Each structure stands twice: as C-alpha cells, then as structure tokens.
Amino acid sequence: MNNIPTPxxxxxxxxxxxxxxxxxxxxxxYSEMAxxxxxxxxxxxxxxxxxxxxxxxxxxxxxxxxDNSSWIxxxxxxxxxxxxxxxxxxxxxxxxxxxxxxxLKTSKKISKLNLRDLEKNKLKKLYLDYQEKLFKYSVFxxxxxxxxxxxxxxxxxxxxxxxxxxxxxxxxxxxxxxxxKPEKLAAILQLQSEVAKHNGKLSTHQLDNLYxxxxxxxxxxxxxxxxxxxxxxxxxxxxxxxxMGETIPFKKLAKELGIKKEDLDYLLMAKRFVYIKDARExxxxxxxxx
Numbered sequence: 001m002n003n004i005p006t007p008x009x010x011x012x013x014x015x016x017x018x019x020x021x022x023x024x025x026x027x028x029x030y031s032e033m034a035x036x037x038x039x040x041x042x043x044x045x046x047x048x049x050x051x052x053x054x055x056x057x058x059x060x061x062x063x064x065x066x067d068n069s070s071w072i073x074x075x076x077x078x079x080x081x082x083x084x085x086x087x088x089x090x091x092x093x094x095x096x097x098x099x100x101x102x103x104l105k106t107s108k109k110i111s112k113l114n115l116r117d118l119e120k121n122k123l124k125k126l127y128l129d130y131q132e133k134l135f136k137y138s139v140f141x142x143x144x145x146x147x148x149x150x151x152x153x154x155x156x157x158x159x160x161x162x163x164x165x166x167x168x169x170x171x172x173x174x175x176x177x178x179x180x181k182p183e184k185l186a187a188i189l190q191l192q193s194e195v196a197k198h199n200g201k202l203s204t205h206q207l208d209n210l211y212x213x214x215x216x217x218x219x220x221x222x223x224x225x226x227x228x229x230x231x232x233x234x235x236x237x238x239x240x241x242x243x244m245g246e247t248i249p250f251k252k253l254a255k256e257l258g259i260k261k262e263d264l265d266y267l268l269m270a271k272r273f274v275y276i277k278d279a280r281e282x283x284x285x286x287x288x289x290x
Contacts, residue, residue, distance in 0.1 A: 007054070009052045012067070017067065017068040018054070018065040018066070019066055019068040021065065023061045023063040025060065035064075036135065036138075037139045038050055038066070039053075042135075045140075045143070047078065050071070052066060052067035053066045053067075074146075075147075078143055078150075079151075082143070083273070086265055086268075096144065096276060103133040113126075147273065148276075152273075154266070155267050158267060159179060162263075163257070166257050179250050179270065179271055180271070190214075192239045207233070214232070218231075251268075
C-alpha cells in the first residue's frame with residue numbers, strides 16, 4: 001500500500017464531490033484512456049479538462065468518478081464549443097470522422113506487419129504513432145458519449161413541451177422514435193433489419209453470410225471474443241418476430257406540432273448526433289471485420 005502514489009488532486013480532496021459516470025467491464029487500458037482523454041493532454045479538444053478523476057474497482061467492473069463541479073463545467077464547455085450551433089456540430093463531425101479513419105488506417109497497416117522483424121527504434125516509433133492516433137480518436141469517442149447524453153436530455157425537454165401543448169401524450173413514444181432514430185442504421189440495427197426482412201427464416205447461405213458480416217458485434221470491448229455460429233443463431237432468435245415498422249419522418253411531425261425554427265434546428269442537431277454516437281461503434285467494427 002505504501003507504493004500507491006499520492007493523487008495529484010490531493011489538495012482538492014476536501015472540496016471534491018465525486019460523481020459516478022460509469023461502471024463497466026473495462027480493462028486497464030480503457031480506464032487509463034478515459035482519464036487521459038479528459039486531462040490537460042486533451043486541452044486542444046477539451047476546453048476545461050480536469051485532473052480530479054479516479055478509477056476504482058467495483059465488483060468485477062471498474063468505476064469512473066470525477067469531481068461534480070468539474071464535470072458540470074466540462075459538459076457545458078463542450079456544448080458551447082461543439083453543439084451550441086449546427087455549424088459547430090458539422091466541424092466536430094468532420095474532425096471526428098477524420099481522426100477515426102486515421103486511427104483505422106494506422107491499425108490496419110500495423111496488422112499487416114511482422115512486428116518481430118522490426119528494429120527496436122522502428123517498433124517504438126510505430127507504437128508511439130499508434131498511441132497518438134488512438135488518443136485523438138478516443139477523445140472524440142469520450143466527448144460524443146458525453147454530448148449525446150446532454151443533447152438528448154435537452155432535446156427531450158424541448159419535445160415534451162410541444163407534445164404537451166398539442167395534447168399528443170398518447171403519441172409521445174412514436175414522436176421520440178422519430179427523433180432519435182439514427183439517419184443510418186447502426187450495425188446491430190442492420191442485423192435486426194436483415195433478419196426481420198426474412199421473418200427469421202434464413203437459408204444456410206443467408207445465415208452464413210450474416211454470420212460472416214456480424215460475428216464481430218460482440219467485440220466492442222477488446223477482451224470479448226467473436227460469437228460462435230451457435231451463439232450467433234441464439235442471439236438472432238430474438239429478432240425473428242421483430243416488426244421493422246416505418247417511422248414517420250421527423251420533419252413531418254415537427255410541422256404538425258408547430259415546432260419553431262430555433263427549436264427544430266436543435267432537435268435536428270440532436271437527431272444528427274445519434275448517428276455520430278453510432279459511428280463510434282461502426283468504426284470499431286469496421287476494423288475488426290476486415
């Protein structure tokens with residue numbers, strides 16, 4: 001116990017009010033990156049980084065805590081910088097896709113190398129380059145998680161007001177579905193759609209094709225293994241009776257609800273952010289599946 005380093009936020013301990021952000025089955029590498037991505041190292045992207053963070057064991061998981069005051073300021077600063085206006089969101093999305101693709105490109109290049117044959121200096125350079133690309137993308141993975149929660153909560157408050165004014169409480173779920181349905185299907189929804197399209201009655205060829213495309217869905221965490229064929233078949237059984245109904249276009253609903261332009265702009269931005277959030281998983285699965 002004497003070897004545990006003194007926390008850099010020790011002088012603030014008496015003032016810190018810890019806020020729990022997540023408890024996940026993350027390995028050490030994930031938790032380390034979570035802290036790093038909100039630290040001063042990420043100041044180029046995070047307007048108000050914080051060192052008042054801590055990771056602790058929680059049963060079989062690890063839990064991430066941060067000073068509540070720092071968290072509020074951090075979230076508000078991210079919103080001001082990236083989601084307070086649609087133009088800012090476009091720039092955020094553009095950089096997010098660029099850094100994600102850059103990380104994938106580097107990872108795919110490394111996967112084709114025989115690392116045992118590399119000299120130590122080249123191996124070190126390759127490792128540092130990989131870590132830097134990973135860091136830049138991970139910052140976006142973190143902030144998109146944070147901002148999605150912030151935006152969706154605010155969007156729901158705005159939408160609830162129009163639902164109440166128009167006495168549409170009975171239709172509220174359909175309205176929420178219309179707003180929060182991603183513009184493009186995430187991988188899990190693509191699989192669900194494919195299975196439902198055939199009413200769950202897949203030929204051997206169709207099943208093999210889907211398995212090859214989606215067996216990696218269980219690998220969103222690095223320590224998980226791809227589904228076996230039997231695990232995959234068991235998983236998609238829950239999709240056999242799923243009805244992939246048509247969702248009413250949100251702009252049509254917005255017109256019916258009389259949503260003002262300023263509010264509509266924000267709601268459409270929230271809808272766009274659903275795709276950005278899903279794109280994190282798509283980028284990960286794209287690499288794993290190739």
